[in-house]
Amino acid sequence: MSRRLLQIVSWLALVATILPSALFLAGRITLDQSKAWLLVATIVWFAATPFWMGRKDENAA
Amino acid sequence: MADDRSHEGAEAIDEYEREPVPERAWLGFKNFVGMYAGEHTAGTELMLGPLFVASGVGAFDLIVGLLLGNLLAVLSWTFVTAPIATRARLTLYCQLEKICGRKLVTLYNLANGVMFCFLAGAMITVSATAVGVMVQNWVHIPMPELNDVAPFPLPEGVYQALGKIGLIDAATTRRVESTNVSWIVATLAVGFATAIVAAYGYRFVSWVANIAAPWMTLVFIAFGLVALRQFIDATGVEIRSAGDLWHLATTYIWKGGDPLPGQVKFTFWHVVFFAWFCNMAMHIGMSDLTIFRYARHSWYGLATASGMYLGHFLAWIAASLLYALQLHNNPANTNVLPGPLAYGACGIAGLVCVIIAGWTTANPTIYRAGLAFQAIMPRVSRAKVTIATGMLAAVAGMFPAIAMKLLGFVAVYGMLLMPMGAVIFVDFYLMRKFGLEPNYAERTGIGFNWAAGLAWFLTLGLCWWLVNQGYIGIFFVSLPGWFFAAALYIIFSKLFHRDARALAAA
Numbered sequence: 094m095s096r097r098l099l100q101i102v103s104w105l106a107l108v109a110t111i112l113p114s115a116l117f118l119a120g121r122i123t124l125d126q127s128k129a130w131l132l133v134a135t136i137v138w139f140a141a142t143p144f145w146m147g148r149k150d151e152n153a154a
Numbered sequence: 155m156a157d158d159r160s161h162e163g164a165e166a167i168d169e170y171e172r173e174p175v176p177e178r179a180w181l182g183f184k185n186f187v188g189m190y191a192g193e194h195t196a197g198t199e200l201m202l203g204p205l206f207v208a209s210g211v212g213a214f215d216l217i218v219g220l221l222l223g224n225l226l227a228v229l230s231w232t233f234v235t236a237p238i239a240t241r242a243r244l245t246l247y248c249q250l251e252k253i254c255g256r257k258l259v260t261l262y263n264l265a266n267g268v269m270f271c272f273l274a275g276a277m278i279t280v281s282a283t284a285v286g287v288m289v290q291n292w293v294h295i296p297m298p299e300l301n302d303v304a305p306f307p308l309p310e311g312v313y314q315a316l317g318k319i320g321l322i323d324a325a326t327t328r329r330v331e332s333t334n335v336s337w338i339v340a341t342l343a344v345g346f347a348t349a350i351v352a353a354y355g356y357r358f359v360s361w362v363a364n365i366a367a368p369w370m371t372l373v374f375i376a377f378g379l380v381a382l383r384q385f386i387d388a389t390g391v392e393i394r395s396a397g398d399l400w401h402l403a404t405t406y407i408w409k410g411g412d413p414l415p416g417q418v419k420f421t422f423w424h425v426v427f428f429a430w431f432c433n434m435a436m437h438i439g440m441s442d443l444t445i446f447r448y449a450r451h452s453w454y455g456l457a458t459a460s461g462m463y464l465g466h467f468l469a470w471i472a473a474s475l476l477y478a479l480q481l482h483n484n485p486a487n488t489n490v491l492p493g494p495l496a497y498g499a500c501g502i503a504g505l506v507c508v509i510i511a512g513w514t515t516a517n518p519t520i521y522r523a524g525l526a527f528q529a530i531m532p533r534v535s536r537a538k539v540t541i542a543t544g545m546l547a548a549v550a551g552m553f554p555a556i557a558m559k560l561l562g563f564v565a566v567y568g569m570l571l572m573p574m575g576a577v578i579f580v581d582f583y584l585m586r587k588f589g590l591e592p593n594y595a596e597r598t599g600i601g602f603n604w605a606a607g608l609a610w611f612l613t614l615g616l617c618w619w620l621v622n623q624g625y626i627g628i629f630f631v632s633l634p635g636w637f638f639a640a641a642l643y644i645i646f647s648k649l650f651h652r653d654a655r656a657l658a659a660a
Contacts, residue, residue: 107372110372110376111379114379114380115379118383128503139369142369146365147364
């Protein structure tokens with residue numbers, strides 16, 4: 094998977110980390126749903142981020 | 155508040171230990187923003203936020219006090235630490251050795267190492283509370299309570315003695331009736347694992363800490379958002395404006411009033427001084443000379459605002475919300491247990507956050523404590539010293555009093571190292587103005603600069619006496635203490651120092 098794609102996945106995971114609690118605050122989802130989505134976002138973040146963060150971009154000039 | 159150096163600069167700060175950092179190794183502003191943001195969103199924030207609530211803090215006092223106190227901390231880094239760091243470009247230890255001599259620096263290392271051990275112990279306590287929740291389906295681990303000292307019964311004389319020297323409030327401390335074996339095993343296991351990784355896998359944890367930092371900051375904010383919704387539901391307050399939110403905050407969340415039994419009442423000034431001085435060892439105490447020697451300009455000190463306002467503002471407020479909600483739902487449940495609090499708000503991800511926050515901050519703290527001790531015993535391998543240090547921290551983590559009294563402990567930590575910061579400041583800026591020579595130990599080859607040593611010891615003695623006599627609180631004493639240490643160093647230098655130039659030439 095390309096570095097750029099992994100970065101996009103990581104950024105989406107970060108958004109998904111904070112979004113469930115914001116939706117819970119707004120009364121749009123239940124606490125259990127918020128916890129479940131946060132767990133999914135956590136898994137995605139730790140699955141995608143290690144492959145690019147702190148590593149050199151091999152395609153960089 | 156942790157003294158974690160796990161992030162981008164972690165490897166870098168171990169370089170150029172005996173020489174000024176060359177221009178090619180200087181780092182840009184963004185490095186410091188990232189480093190401080192990650193460093194100050196740590197496991198201890200989950201203890202400190204609740205302890206503010208336990209101290210009976212009011213909403214205005216907390217919010218405005220944190221804004222002001224953190225600003226003072228940022229300004230201290232920017233105008234006290236960073237200017238010296240970017241001119242001398244030396245580590246704290248190198249700078250101190252030039253002034254104080256190797257033997258006095260060894261003593262400083264010992265004090266610093268012991269305090270690091272206790273700090274790491276508090277983080278191990280935090281992680282153990284999360285482990286307790288994770289294994290609850292298989293093993294029941296009774297959690298420590300707010301006024302616990304040890305996980306096993308102590309003779310009454312010990313409680314009284316600790317009370318007399320001001321470490322605990324003997325009257326409100328809970329007397330544990332039986333040994334909590336599972337808690338002891340949990341803390342020792344967490345401590346042992348942390349020590350092994352600190353000794354052999356430090357770079358791995360630094361890497362994990364880097365990756366976890368942005369996610370962890372958002373999970374901390376999520377704690378606050380979830381707790382806020384639950385507060386709204388529990389109180390039935392309708393939030394239609396900022397005024398409604400402020401009403402909720404002042405009436406239900408940070409109500410002010412009396413602190414919980416055994417806690418010190420926190421006013422606006424307590425919050426200001428705590429936020430300012432909780433990292434005193436790093437800014438006014440000059441530990442972060444080691445970090446900012448890599449900065450291109452001294453104004454990079456402003457980068458510390460990322461850590462202060464993410465970790466010491468948002469994270470503290472979020473963690474305090476969780477605890478305030480717990481008290482609102484059950485006033486009898488005063489336990490400050492980050493694991494269960496985080497699990498209640500964010501489920502398994504919350505627990506993972508507590509464990510990673512505790513682990514990634516305890517780990518480098520143990521590593522640094524090991525380095526400090528190894529400087530005293532250079533022949534023993536770094537790995538052995540680090541494991542021994544980690545086990546010392548694990549034993550400290552077994553005692554909940556350290557984590558439960560973290561507000562006071564952090565204040566003592568800053569006070570202990572603050573006088574040496576005053577010595578460095580005076581030596582750098584003022585010695586020649588008083589007809590004295592800076593870097594006296596280096597010029598004369600002495601191993602123990604008595605002017606600096608006495609300034610340190612007498613300042614600590616005076617501060618301790620002032621606090622014990624009730625003239626001033628532990629959270630405030632370091633401010634006059636700094637000026638006292640500076641004055642003493644000048645006076646003793648005048649008395650003790652011979653003409654350094656003549657001596658060096660001899």
